[in-house]
Amino acid sequence: MAKHHIEATVNGDPVEFLCETEDTLLDVLRDQLGLTGTKEGCATGDCGACSVTVDGRLVCSCLMLGVEARGKSIGTIEGVARGEELHPLQRKFLDHAALQCGVCTPGFLVAAKALLERSPDPTETEVRYWLAGNLCRCTGYDKIVRAVLDAAAEMRGA
Amino acid sequence: MQEKVKNGAGAEFKWVGTRAVRPDGVDKVTGRARFGADLAMQGQLVGRVLRSPHPHARIRSIDVSAAAKLPGVKAIVTRDDFKDQPSEFIPAGEMMINYRDVVRSVMAREKALYEGHPVAAVAATSVGIAKEALKLIKVDYQVLPHVIDVVEAMQSGAPLLHEDMITAGVEPAPKAPSNVAKRIEFGHGDIAAGFAQADVVVERSFTTKPVHQGYIEPHACVASVSEDGQAELWVTTQGHWIVRAHCARLLGWDVGKIRVTASEIGGGFGGKTVVYLEPIALALSKKARRPVKMVMTREEVFRASGPTSGAHVRIRIGVRKDGRIVAAEGELKYQAGAFAGSPVQPGAMCAFAPYDIENVKVVGYDVVTNRPKVAAYRAPGGPISEFAVESVVDEIAKKIGLDPIELRLKNAARQGTKAAYGPKFGPVGLVETLEAAKAHAHWRTPLGKNQGRGVASGFWFNIGGETSVSLQLNEDGTLSLTAGTPDIGGSRAALCMMAAEELGVELDKVRVVIGDTGQLGYNFLTGGSRATFSSGMATVEAAREVIKEACKRAAKLWELPEDAVEYKDGGVRPAGPNAGKHSPMTLRDIAGIAGKTGGPIAGYARINAHGAAPSFATHVADVEVDPETGKVAVVRYTAIQDAGRAIHPSYVEGQYQGGVAQGIGWALNEEYIYGDDGKLQNPGFLDYRVPVASDLPMIDTVIVEVPNPRHPYGVRGVGETPIVPPMAAIANALADATGVRFTDLPMSPPKVLKALDEARTRGAAKI
Numbered sequence: 003m004a005k006h007h008i009e010a011t012v013n014g015d016p017v018e019f020l021c022e023t024e025d026t027l028l029d030v031l032r033d034q035l036g037l038t039g040t041k042e043g044c045a046t047g048d049c050g051a052c053s054v055t056v057d058g059r060l061v062c063s064c065l066m067l068g069v070e071a072r073g074k075s076i077g078t079i080e081g082v083a084r085g086e087e088l089h090p091l092q093r094k095f096l097d098h099a100a101l102q103c104g105v106c107t108p109g110f111l112v113a114a115k116a117l118l119e120r121s122p123d124p125t126e127t128e129v130r131y132w133l134a135g136n137l138c139r140c141t142g143y144d145k146i147v148r149a150v151l152d153a154a155a156e157m158r159g160a
Numbered sequence: 161m162q163e164k165v166k167n168g169a170g171a172e173f174k175w176v177g178t179r180a181v182r183p184d185g186v187d188k189v190t191g192r193a194r195f196g197a198d199l200a201m202q203g204q205l206v207g208r209v210l211r212s213p214h215p216h217a218r219i220r221s222i223d224v225s226a227a228a229k230l231p232g233v234k235a236i237v238t239r240d241d242f243k244d245q246p247s248e249f250i251p252a253g254e255m256m257i258n259y260r261d262v263v264r265s266v267m268a269r270e271k272a273l274y275e276g277h278p279v280a281a282v283a284a285t286s287v288g289i290a291k292e293a294l295k296l297i298k299v300d301y302q303v304l305p306h307v308i309d310v311v312e313a314m315q316s317g318a319p320l321l322h323e324d325m326i327t328a329g330v331e332p333a334p335k336a337p338s339n340v341a342k343r344i345e346f347g348h349g350d351i352a353a354g355f356a357q358a359d360v361v362v363e364r365s366f367t368t369k370p371v372h373q374g375y376i377e378p379h380a381c382v383a384s385v386s387e388d389g390q391a392e393l394w395v396t397t398q399g400h401w402i403v404r405a406h407c408a409r410l411l412g413w414d415v416g417k418i419r420v421t422a423s424e425i426g427g428g429f430g431g432k433t434v435v436y437l438e439p440i441a442l443a444l445s446k447k448a449r450r451p452v453k454m455v456m457t458r459e460e461v462f463r464a465s466g467p468t469s470g471a472h473v474r475i476r477i478g479v480r481k482d483g484r485i486v487a488a489e490g491e492l493k494y495q496a497g498a499f500a501g502s503p504v505q506p507g508a509m510c511a512f513a514p515y516d517i518e519n520v521k522v523v524g525y526d527v528v529t530n531r532p533k534v535a536a537y538r539a540p541g542g543p544i545s546e547f548a549v550e551s552v553v554d555e556i557a558k559k560i561g562l563d564p565i566e567l568r569l570k571n572a573a574r575q576g577t578k579a580a581y582g583p584k585f586g587p588v589g590l591v592e593t594l595e596a597a598k599a600h601a602h603w604r605t606p607l608g609k610n611q612g613r614g615v616a617s618g619f620w621f622n623i624g625g626e627t628s629v630s631l632q633l634n635e636d637g638t639l640s641l642t643a644g645t646p647d648i649g650g651s652r653a654a655l656c657m658m659a660a661e662e663l664g665v666e667l668d669k670v671r672v673v674i675g676d677t678g679q680l681g682y683n684f685l686t687g688g689s690r691a692t693f694s695s696g697m698a699t700v701e702a703a704r705e706v707i708k709e710a711c712k713r714a715a716k717l718w719e720l721p722e723d724a725v726e727y728k729d730g731g732v733r734p735a736g737p738n739a740g741k742h743s744p745m746t747l748r749d750i751a752g753i754a755g756k757t758g759g760p761i762a763g764y765a766r767i768n769a770h771g772a773a774p775s776f777a778t779h780v781a782d783v784e785v786d787p788e789t790g791k792v793a794v795v796r797y798t799a800i801q802d803a804g805r806a807i808h809p810s811y812v813e814g815q816y817q818g819g820v821a822q823g824i825g826w827a828l829n830e831e832y833i834y835g836d837d838g839k840l841q842n843p844g845f846l847d848y849r850v851p852v853a854s855d856l857p858m859i860d861t862v863i864v865e866v867p868n869p870r871h872p873y874g875v876r877g878v879g880e881t882p883i884v885p886p887m888a889a890i891a892n893a894l895a896d897a898t899g900v901r902f903t904d905l906p907m908s909p910p911k912v913l914k915a916l917d918e919a920r921t922r923g924a925a926k927i
Contacts, residue, residue, distance in 0.1 A: 022288075038198040039191015041426070043376040044458040048845035051376055079191035092189040096181045099810035102649040102818065104188030105195055105377040105426025130853040137845060139374045139427050140649060141814055142821030143853040 010071045012037070013081025021068035028052045030068035031078060039079035039108045043137065050136030053109040054078050060116040062135075079108035082115060091115055091153040100149035102140035110136050114150045122158050126151065175657040175667055176873055179810045182653035183672055184424075193424045196380030196396030197455045204382060205234055205283040207437070207444050207454035208290040210297050211464060212272030212279050215530040215838030216306035216319060219268060219299060222280060227296035232289035235447035236297070237440060238280045239269045243412055252402070261499040263410055265533050266439050272301065273321055273498035274530050275839045276463030278436075283444040283452045306530040306838040310495040311472050313339040313529045321498060321528045339528045341500030346508050346581050347521035354487025354519025358478025360559050365474045366548040368887075368905045369831035370495070372467040373537050374822070374850045377426020378458060379465060383441035384451035391418045391442055398428040398646055399685020404677050406435045407442055418442075421676040422646045429822070430536030431466045433687050462843035467832060468537035469494040469502045473548040475511075483562045483570045488517050488580075492524040492545055497533040502526045506621070507541025509581035510884075511549050513619040514568070514590055514776060516577040530838055536687060538819065539620045539880035543826065543887060547905070550616040550888030555901060564615050564892070565598050565778075573619075573776075589802025589866035590617060590776035596862050597778045602798040610927050611784045611795065612897025618777045618884025622877030623688030624769030628681035629698035631659060633706055633761040637748025639663070641699065642675040644683030645691040649818075649879065650811035654692045655699050657807055658873060662703035664730035665747060681766045689877025692807060693868075694769035700872040702763030710750045713757040718742045771870025775878055777801035779820065779885035783893040787927045790913030792894060794824055798860040799885075804868040804876030812878050817859040819882025825851045826883075827890040831906050899926035 005020040012035060019034040026045075031037045031054070040063055043051035047062040054063045055077035082089045091114050094100070101107045110133065117124060117132045124132070129150050130143070138146060187193040224236045245259035263269070268277045280297050284290035305319040312318055318339055327334050329343040355361060381395035391413065397403050400420040408415045425432060437454040445452040456465070471494045478487040490511050496502035504524035511522050522545075557564040572590045579585060597603060597615060607613060632640045641659055645651065656670045663670075684690070711725040714732040718725070718741070726735035733744035754761045782796035799816040806812040829849050833841045842848045867874025887905060894912070895901050900919045904911065919925035 032198075033200075037191070038194070041195065041377070042197065042455075043378070043426075044845050046458065046844055046846065049376055049458075083190055088186070088189065092186075095189050096185040099179070099182070099650065099808075099814055101185070101188055102811070102814050103375070103377070103425060103427045104184070104193055105375075105424075107188050108191045111189060126858075127854075130856075134852040134854040137376055137850060137852060139376055139429070139822065139850060140818045142817035142819075142851075142859050143856055144817045144859045145810070145814060147853065147858070 006069050008069060008072045010073065011075040013078060023069060025068040026064050027066040027068050027071050028063040030071065031063060037078050037080050041105055041108060050113060051106050051109040053112040053136065055112065055116055060113055077112070079112055082111055089115065090156050091150065094149040094153040098145045098149040098152065100141065100145040106136060106138045110138065110146060118154050118157060122154060124154060173661055175661045176807050177809065179808065180653060180657060180667055182650050183656055184647065184652055195377055195426050196423045199382050199394050199423065200453070201382055201384055201451035204451040204453045205285060205448055206287050206290045207281055207283045207441055207452045208294055209278045209440065210280040210294045212268060212275060212277040214272055214301055214303050215275045216304040217272045217301035218270065218304060219272060219279065220302055221300045223298040224280060227282060227293040230289065230293050230296060232285040233282055233293045234285065234450060235283040235444045236280060237443045237447065239267050241443050242267055242410055259409055262406060265499055266410060266435060274532050276460065276532060277498070281440045281444060283448045307339070308529055308531060308834045308838055310470060310493050310527050310529060313495065313527050314493065314525065321530065325528070340525055341496065341528060342526040344505055344508055344524045345522070348578070349519030351487055351489055351519050351521045355478045357480065357486045359481045360556060361476065361478045362552050362555050362559065363474070363476040364552055364903055365472065366551065366903045368471050368544050368547065370467040370470040370531065371826050371830045372462060372848065373429035373431035375427030375429060375431055378456040378461045379436055380455040381438050381441050382451055382453045383445040385442055385446040387449060389413065389417050393418060393420045393438060393442060394423055395420060395438055396423045396425045396432060398425065398432045398648070398687055400646070400677055401644065401683050402433065402685045403435055403438050407439045410439045411442060419676055419678045422674055425646050425648050428648055429538045430540060430687060433536050433685050436465055458845065459843045462848060463840055464532050466532065466535045466537065468540060469496065469534050469544065471495065471544045473545060475548045475552045477552050477556055479556050479560060481560055483560060483567050485515055485517050485571045487519040488512050490522040490545065490549070492522065493527060494524065494541065494544065495527050495529045495531065497531045498528060499533045500526055500528060502534055503536065503541030505541065507545040510542045510619050510621065511545035512580045514573055514617045515571045516573050517580065520580045522580065538822065538883040542620055542884050543823065546618055546884050547887040550885065551891050551903065554614065554888070554892040554895065565594050568617055569594050586773060587866055587869060588774060588776055589864050592864045592866055593617070593776055593778035593800045593802060596800045596864055597780055600780065600798055600862065602780050602796060602860065605796065607782065608784065610787060610897060611782055612893045612895065613780065613782050614889045614892025614896055615778065615780050616885040616888035616892060618881050619774060620689065620881040620884060621774050622693065622772045623690050624694050624772040625684035625690055626682050627694040627698045627769050628683055628766045629695055629702050630680060631699065631702035631706055631763040633747065633751050633754065635751050637669070637746065637751040639665070639670045641670055641672040642679055643672060643695045643699070644675055644680045645686045645695045646674055648686055649815060650808060651691040651695065653811065654807040655695055658696050659699050659703050662700055663706065663747065689879040690772065693772055693871060693875045693877050696807065696873065696875055697769045697871055698765035698767050701765035701767060705763030706761060709761045710747060713750055713753060714745055716757050717753060771868065773804060773868035773870065773876045775802050775876045775881045777881045777885055779889040781886065781889040781893045783890055783897055785894065785897050785912065785927060787916065790909040790916060792828055792907060792912060794890065795857055797857055798862065799882055800862040800864060801878065801881055802864045802866050802876060803878045804871065805865050805874035806863045807873060807875060809863060812863055813861040815879045816861045816882045820859050820886050821851050821856060823883045823886025824856065824890065827887040827905060827907055829906050829908060897927065899924055
């Protein structure tokens, strides 16, 4: 069967790609579009390493098909910084040493950004529950939670 | 944020001890960093592995003819593509390697020994074709009875994994084969006489389940082999020189023909110290004459890599009323998985390491079972034996009415203590961690309803080993540092800081990369908490070589003897009677004259790093138990550990916090669950549940600094010790909260509830 021709928007840019019916959005991002910042940790929606936004909503890109991206606006880790300027979350992750191996970091940043867009002044508990879908095996989450709370404070101008 | 911290020795440094931004940080927060699965080579094929569906089966035949005919299939490998290896134990860092087992672990030969054991592999033009090809491979299995449990595997009449396995370390050697690969024994003194002096003796048996390292990045590699046998391998690994050695041996190729590049590594914890896919990918690429990329699924990671041993441990400790431990005895049975080589030896060696005990004996058994071969997991073997010992120590303290920290202080290993495993300790920081625990606000914080508090100590050896580092002075005075220990937790930051400190230059003038196997001499892997210690020691040596050469060049220019030039504050100047005769030159100035004074300037350290020193920790945990469901939540946690000296305190704290989180998972949730059919029932993160953010509290840390005198900056390895104390700290807290002693991990809600109900019936439960 012929591949599907899909047009979508990724990080604000128009893209088009061909994919098989069974290809996930994660496969498309990594293998077709060369956006390897989004990681595959499980392919079952349990680890959050593949977190992206679709029309502003946080999703696991391993659980969505590439064909479902038609006409949608996708946001990935590669679109989080603005030019040379890092997003406050990215800076705070560096300042707080909120990463060790760093493979879960793109997913955490995309998820945390989605949180702060909805809830600019989250409690620690809110941050922990929002990020419960993102696994980190290195940090014990302590420094990640602190970085997110600190970024939120800075973004609020607090 | 560059907050300076005071170091234990009272020394002030410009960079060491600061919280600088790590050099690989921006790449990792922007998605630019390239991990194992992030590389694609032009024309690459997809490699996939066919795995045994049976936990134990003889492989009568493998027919690949139908698969080979499928269009798009470019290569197939089976056991016939790997030469058999003789049985001999070869030292490999802190472990011994038997290539007869390694070749069988990579690809099953006579038998499949666990569900998931590789049986064949294909390389094809697409994932779909590769999967289709696997279905067309016909394997004729003779299914055999299997054994999963370690105690059952030791019984006579248990199904035998290796019909020729005669237990080593037993005199006279047994005549009959068994699943017990080895018996070991450590100790000193007179056990019987020791226990005769005891006023109180506590003996308990414990069980722990196999747990997986749980790195978020699955195993992945890309191999490319050319027609003349030159091979390139890109791989996520803790040690690319080790990967090169194993692959060369298994494939019969020259070491020098294989160039291995370590990708960024998405977690390892010991699990990426062995080869799985790599020799297969190289063999497929050679046959197909195209690059081959292989990536494990998460299910494959669980079924066929790692984990660490499950175990059965019996501990007996005798103590006098005054709190002095007079005798201790342990029996450790560790399952190794399908091939010999559980971490029972280090487990036995560190079981009683935190204590100064006159009479001590530990016996250990290494037992094979129909499970994946265990791999190192953070302080391999230690968390299991020390969980048991620290639980019994807590019980003893309660029985004689002594505070558990005081009991530990009375018996703590100090400088000069003869460890149960032989050597005398140099300067160690256990007492300091215990004092810090006692002084910490946590120790005095009031407990709430259904809460309890536990304390436990822990130990790990740490290692050094073969290490190469190069440091080039570039023509503009900047420096390029190349190290060979893959950076998992921020070690590149620490290496840059030590180089900048030695050279007296700004931190951003030193750029560091992890070199490939063609760029440096041999490097043992990142493991044994050795990366910052060993590569740091080599970095300092390389920096001192650059300094020496800089002085030499200035001496040449100034026509002075070499010892009349000194290096200070990032530059050279005439010293002694010649002071002031010439203007000082910066390192940048020296770089500018390098060409005309003798050529490029570089330091190259090739060392076997000696003097690694152990790190002790003491942890305090508060738990809250839900009396209705048996769910245990860790509500407060403090990890205190001796770092020798923290080069980058944030990443030292990160090691403490990460080890605690893994330990909490091991204590409360994580376990491999097998059915009666010998198949793993929870090979995914949904059912093998590692701690998530909402499961954990903030994890407080205290860095104690008792410098290691044998490292230029006092560094001790810090990565492994933090996973040792949590299981006992939590079990002790749970005993405090409930009045019930838990001896079986994980302490999951059904088990806790059952034990509480039983204790309530007896009137023995506190809640």
